[in-house]
Amino acid sequence: MNELLTLAFTSFLVQNIILNQFLGICSFLGVSNKRSKALGMGLAVFFVITIAGMVTWAVYYYILSPSEFNNFTDLTFMRTIVFILVIAAMVQILEMAIKKFSPELYSALGVYLPLITTNCAVLGVALLNIQNGFTFTETIVFSAFTSLGYTAVIFTFSYIREAMNKAPIPEGFKGIPSGLIAASIMAFIFKGFMGLI
Amino acid sequence: MANKKRRITPKDNILKGLFKENPTFVLVLGMCPTLGVTTSLENGLGMGLSVLFVLILTNGLIALIKDIVPPEIRIPVYIVVIALVVTLIEWLLNAYIPNLYDALGIYLPLIVVNCIILGRAEAYASDNTIKDSIFDGIGMGLGFTLGLSTLAFTRELLGTGSVELLGFTLFEASVAATFLVSPPGAFLTLGLLIGIINTVRIDKQKKAKAIMDEKIKVALAKKAAKKAALEEEQNKDIFKINTKEVLTNE
Numbered sequence: 001m002n003e004l005l006t007l008a009f010t011s012f013l014v015q016n017i018i019l020n021q022f023l024g025i026c027s028f029l030g031v032s033n034k035r036s037k038a039l040g041m042g043l044a045v046f047f048v049i050t051i052a053g054m055v056t057w058a059v060y061y062y063i064l065s066p067s068e069f070n071n072f073t074d075l076t077f078m079r080t081i082v083f084i085l086v087i088a089a090m091v092q093i094l095e096m097a098i099k100k101f102s103p104e105l106y107s108a109l110g111v112y113l114p115l116i117t118t119n120c121a122v123l124g125v126a127l128l129n130i131q132n133g134f135t136f137t138e139t140i141v142f143s144a145f146t147s148l149g150y151t152a153v154i155f156t157f158s159y160i161r162e163a164m165n166k167a168p169i170p171e172g173f174k175g176i177p178s179g180l181i182a183a184s185i186m187a188f189i190f191k192g193f194m195g196l197i
Numbered sequence: 198m199a200n201k202k203r204r205i206t207p208k209d210n211i212l213k214g215l216f217k218e219n220p221t222f223v224l225v226l227g228m229c230p231t232l233g234v235t236t237s238l239e240n241g242l243g244m245g246l247s248v249l250f251v252l253i254l255t256n257g258l259i260a261l262i263k264d265i266v267p268p269e270i271r272i273p274v275y276i277v278v279i280a281l282v283v284t285l286i287e288w289l290l291n292a293y294i295p296n297l298y299d300a301l302g303i304y305l306p307l308i309v310v311n312c313i314i315l316g317r318a319e320a321y322a323s324d325n326t327i328k329d330s331i332f333d334g335i336g337m338g339l340g341f342t343l344g345l346s347t348l349a350f351t352r353e354l355l356g357t358g359s360v361e362l363l364g365f366t367l368f369e370a371s372v373a374a375t376f377l378v379s380p381p382g383a384f385l386t387l388g389l390l391i392g393i394i395n396t397v398r399i400d401k402q403k404k405a406k407a408i409m410d411e412k413i414k415v416a417l418a419k420k421a422a423k424k425a426a427l428e429e430e431q432n433k434d435i436f437k438i439n440t441k442e443v444l445t446n447e
Contacts (some may be wrong), residue, residue, distance in 0.1 A: 020380050025228035026312050080287065080306040081280040088273060117276075120229045120310040127303055172396030173388075176225055180388030187381035 004141050012145040014194050017121055018153045019187040024121030028154055028183075029176055031112070033165075038158035042151030044112040049125050049150070052090055053143030056083050056126040057136060083126050088117045121150060157186065207332040214336025220313050221344025222394050227313040230304045231345060232383040238360050241349025242342065243297045244304065247286055249338025251308055252317060254282045256334035259322040275318045276309070283308045313341060352377050352386050 017023050024045070031037045059082060061067065064075040075082075095113045099106045116122060125146055129139045160182050169178050220226045227248070234240045258278050266274050287305055290298040298305065308314065317337055322330040353360050356377035360368045376382045 019384075022229050022233035022380070022383070023307075025232060026226070029225070029228065077288070078284070080284050080309060081277065084276055084280050084309050088276060118310045118312065118315060120307045123310050124229075124303060124307055127306055131303065170392075170396065172394075172399050173392040177388045177392035177395060180384045180391065184381045184384035184388060187384055191379070191381065 004137070007138060008141050008145045009196060011142050012149045012152075013190060014196065016149045016153060016190050017125070017146050018150060019183065019190045021124070023124040024119050024150060027115065027119050027121075028157070029179060032154055032158045032179070033161050035155070035158045035162060038154045039151075040108050041112045041115075042154045044109040044116060045119065045121060046144075046147040046151050047109075048087075048091060048094065048113075048116050049122055049147035050140070050143045051094065052087050052122050053125055053129055053139050054136075055090060056086055057129055057134070057139045059083075059086055060130050079127070079130065080123075083123060084117075087122055087126065091117050121147070153186070153190075157183065160186075207328075210329065210332040211336035211339065214333065214338070214340040215343060216340070218337075219340040219344055220337055221341060221348070222391055224313075225391070226316060227311045227341065228387075229307060230311065231348065232380075232387060233304050234301055235345055235349035235352055235383065236356075236378050237353050238346060238349045238362055240297070240300050241345040242362075243294075244301055245338070245342025245345040247290070247301070247305065248308060248311065248313065248341050249335070251279070251282050251286055252314060252334035252338040252341075253331055254285075254334075255279050255314055256317055256322040256330040257327055258282070259318045260325060260327040260330035263323050271323065272315075272319070275315060275323075279314050279318070280309045313337060348383075348387055348390060351390065352382060356382060 011017075015021060018025065018028050027041055027045070031041045060076065060079060064079060064082060066072075066074055091113055095106075098109065098113075125143055129142060132142075134142055157179075161179060164178060164182065173181075214220070218224055221231055230244050230248075234244045255275075255278060259275055262274075262278070283306060286308070287298075290301075290305065317333060321333045325333070350360060354368055355374055357375075358369065358371070358373035359366050374382075377386060
């Protein structure tokens, strides 16, 4: 239990996926200029990463590696191709399911779902689960808290950017450059969480 | 009409990727590896060259199959092609340059979802010839390499105090701000570099505009002068006619 808590804290704050691992920067800079957009993207990423983490873990250990379902060959070298296909299919299915069962949620997240296939955070977390040799429980905790860290950071950052829009910033630094500098200060603050564990 | 359209030469394509549409500093694409692997010049160059190789192959392949692929499913097909090429690079690096393979770590398989690759496939290779697409890939890949190595050079030089490449020390600085090699330093360095480049570009545009305005002003002044001269001439003519009329009347 203690270990799982440590893992949760580490993945949520200390090794934050955006500010420490540099995954999902494109969407971090792209949709963080509006609060509502940032929250929608964050929630969509949370759903997709958690489910994709579990599915890819199962695919890797039961289909790609030699197991009771696959007693012929070791296919683990194909993981990049298989994972991206699984994620693309899953995003598509998730989009259809949300559209069918919860139209309100779909109207909030619908626009962001197709973009997520090419969000490197999703494939990144799926690969990190395998690289770190996590068990299934650890995979769930790691995926969920990593994606929560993403949501938290992108939502907080959208407040900062909205405030920064009103500031008198030199023309050349407007938009992405000043955003990156603000992200740098945020990354410094998150470095301080290292004392927590 | 078709042959009147200006041909894009390979040189144009390469220069476009390197400077005018530099993927790192102008288009701001593919930020994850840009921030993640630029702790040293060696890693930055390695990543840049891997992306260059992938871009040439994927752009060429996609330009080759663009007429066979139905437009509705083109994105999944492109992603599969890209994933195949990236897996190939992974195996090659793992076999021949294991040090680089370890250093790039998770960012190597993540080239699959790098926005530059799919972006170029969708925006350029899907409706251009194979040759043009390959040169576009070379240009964009070189531009990405240039962006990564500039960032990596700055970070390594100021962060560790020296720049090393293949075991040789290229430069040495007297300062070492270690935080530049850590994650916050990556954001800061990239933000400052893009900001400075933007400022210079805006300045240049303003200057070009000022020169253009000046030229327009001069041209307008010339036109006005010409018009005035013409009017004077006409006035003279009228005066002449008037005098003639007066003379004939008398």
